[in-house]
Amino acid sequence: MDIVNKKLKKFVDALPIPEILKPLRKDKDESYYKVQMTEFRQKLHRDLRPTRLWGYNGQFPGPVIDVQRGEPTHVKWENKLPDKHFLPIDKSFHNLGELPEVRTVTHLHGSESKPESDGYPEAWYTRNFRDTGPQFKNKVYHYPNHQRGATLWYHDHAMGITRLNVYAGLAGMYIIRDEQEKWLNLPSEEYEIPLIMMDRSFHDNGELFYPSQPDDPQENWPDPSIRPFFIGETNLVNGKIWPYVEVEPRKYRFRILNAANTRTYQLFLDSGQSFYQIGSDGGLMRKTVKLDNLAVEPAERFDVIIDFSKHEGETVTLKNDLGPDADPNDETDDVMQFKVTLPLKSVDRSRVPRYLTRIPSLSENKVQRIRNLKLVGSTDKLGRPLLLLDNKKWMDPVTETPELGSTEIWSLINVTNFTHPIHIHLIQFQIVDRQSFDLDRYNQDGTIIFTGSAKPPHPNEKSWKDTVAAPAGQITRVIARFGPFPGDYVWHCHILEHEDYDMMRPMKVIETDKWE
Numbered sequence: 001m002d003i004v005n006k007k008l009k010k011f012v013d014a015l016p017i018p019e020i021l022k023p024l025r026k027d028k029d030e031s032y033y034k035v036q037m038t039e040f041r042q043k044l045h046r047d048l049r050p051t052r053l054w055g056y057n058g059q060f061p062g063p064v065i066d067v068q069r070g071e072p073t074h075v076k077w078e079n080k081l082p083d084k085h086f087l088p089i090d091k092s093f094h095n096l097g098e099l100p101e102v103r104t105v106t107h108l109h110g111s112e113s114k115p116e117s118d119g120y121p122e123a124w125y126t127r128n129f130r131d132t133g134p135q136f137k138n139k140v141y142h143y144p145n146h147q148r149g150a151t152l153w154y155h156d157h158a159m160g161i162t163r164l165n166v167y168a169g170l171a172g173m174y175i176i177r178d179e180q181e182k183w184l185n186l187p188s189e190e191y192e193i194p195l196i197m198m199d200r201s202f203h204d205n206g207e208l209f210y211p212s213q214p215d216d217p218q219e220n221w222p223d224p225s226i227r228p229f230f231i232g233e234t235n236l237v238n239g240k241i242w243p244y245v246e247v248e249p250r251k252y253r254f255r256i257l258n259a260a261n262t263r264t265y266q267l268f269l270d271s272g273q274s275f276y277q278i279g280s281d282g283g284l285m286r287k288t289v290k291l292d293n294l295a296v297e298p299a300e301r302f303d304v305i306i307d308f309s310k311h312e313g314e315t316v317t318l319k320n321d322l323g324p325d326a327d328p329n330d331e332t333d334d335v336m337q338f339k340v341t342l343p344l345k346s347v348d349r350s351r352v353p354r355y356l357t358r359i360p361s362l363s364e365n366k367v368q369r370i371r372n373l374k375l376v377g378s379t380d381k382l383g384r385p386l387l388l389l390d391n392k393k394w395m396d397p398v399t400e401t402p403e404l405g406s407t408e409i410w411s412l413i414n415v416t417n418f419t420h421p422i423h424i425h426l427i428q429f430q431i432v433d434r435q436s437f438d439l440d441r442y443n444q445d446g447t448i449i450f451t452g453s454a455k456p457p458h459p460n461e462k463s464w465k466d467t468v469a470a471p472a473g474q475i476t477r478v479i480a481r482f483g484p485f486p487g488d489y490v491w492h493c494h495i496l497e498h499e500d501y502d503m504m505r506p507m508k509v510i511e512t513d514k515w516e
């Protein structure tokens with residue numbers, strides 16, 4: 001593999017701050033945006049030639065869409081991409097060989113929107129809407145933004161090639177702001193910074209590298225053949241490899257998003273200082289949680305405050321704990337640097353409030369249904385790893401059909417050997433608990449023997465979530481009220497290699513007047 005990153009110097013590029021997208025029109029009823037997916041080149045590191053990318057409006061990551069709660073938006077996501085993909089597409093599953101090679105559909109992750117604007121994987125379309133998928137419904141997406149203020153993100157969701165479209169660069173942040181937050185006096189304006197993290201590998205010539213096969217391919221496997229995971233050799237934040245940012249000795253708010261395909265970040269600061277977590281996927285938490293390290297699974301968002309006031313003149317490195325078995329040559333134990341070199345412009349009057357917001361507990365709701373859903377590993381007919389939800393494939397008929405307005409508990413029973421970040425569209429859920437069972441025993445005879453009592457979620461998970469870590473050998477239970485819209489959505493593992501093959505299932509919210 002001709003990978004170049006070992007030569008790439010760390011912390012030589014300034015952290016880019018993604019630009020905020022301006023609406024084409026804005027009146028009292030709505031804001032209208034147009035976003036074009038295009039191919040372009042962008043410099044990702046001082047010593048790397050500009051890299052070919054696909055992104056939204058010629059930016060990687062895409063521009064930030066920043067709206068007020070209750071301000072409805074329309075977005076026309078236009079595909080202006082070439083007809084050929086530049087990453088290796090495995091066409092051996094989902095009849096991909098019969099479909100146009102370059103297909104896109106944008107999903108706003110964490111959004112409560114109607115099915116026709118949710119970016120259903122089969123609602124894909126090609127350049128200028130020339131070809132459209134079987135579920136294609138409309139050209140302009142509508143987001144009500146009626147939900148709580150939160151950090152959402154948009155990314156591609158085309159069936160069978162999401163991992164490649166997102167890897168090529170199709171991802172960006174979307175912020176819903178709530179007036180209520182102003183009272184909290186959090187760090188804001190230039191002191192509020194998105195940190196969109198992801199990992200990538202590169203060829204010597206600066207082009208993105210994505211292997212065309214798994215690491216140990218068998219002879220009968222096609223080339224390209226989908227991989228069960230991908231871990232990049234460099235870390236990027238906001239589109240730069242190992243960047244640095246100059247900060248003042250004061251408090252900053254960082255909206256952290258893990259936009260990587262597979263990688264989980266285990267963040268900590270080498271200064272030994274703590275993070276103050278104020279928000280999760282679904283917005284502000286009840287109370288601020290002080291943390292020394294922060295696990296961020298793919299697609300999760302963490303809203304944190306870091307206080308640099310005691311570190312004037314110092315350099316603080318944001319590290320990624322690779323664990324005790326890490327390869328000593330692995331460079332991805334670094335993420336970025338904060339250089340506390342800017343003079344304090346004015347007295348920092350922002351706060352780290354102890355109490356943030358009220359969140360009703362769903363456990364008081366009447367539960368209409370409990371679903372036991374296994375996360376399982378198997379193999380396909382070529383002997384390749386195949387990951388499934390409840391032993392069903394994407395193409396199998398829908399089985400998760402909650403009634404509109406009803407409350408359900410989903411028990412995610414992970415009988416594989418690794419954590420899967422499970423994401424459900426449309427709703428925000430709460431984590432009920434996690435309980436360990438004997439995985440070896442399960443693998444012998446299929447029985448589940450608990451090895452401990454059910455544990456409540458971590459303090460920093462006690463909030464609204466749309467993506468949850470479901471660890472191996474545990475049952476992770478989440479509770480949600482399904483609404484506010486009926487129709488066709490999906491749920492899936494957010495490791496994009498798993499989502500594509502084949503850890504994604506349809507979910508149909510069934511209309512009924514029973515629970516309204």
Ligand code: C2O
Binds near residue numbers: 107494
């Ligand atoms: Cu972030 Cu269905 O996705």
Ligand code: CU
Binds near residue numbers: 425
């Ligand atoms: Cu989503």
Ligand code: CU
Binds near residue numbers: 494498
């Ligand atoms: Cu998974």
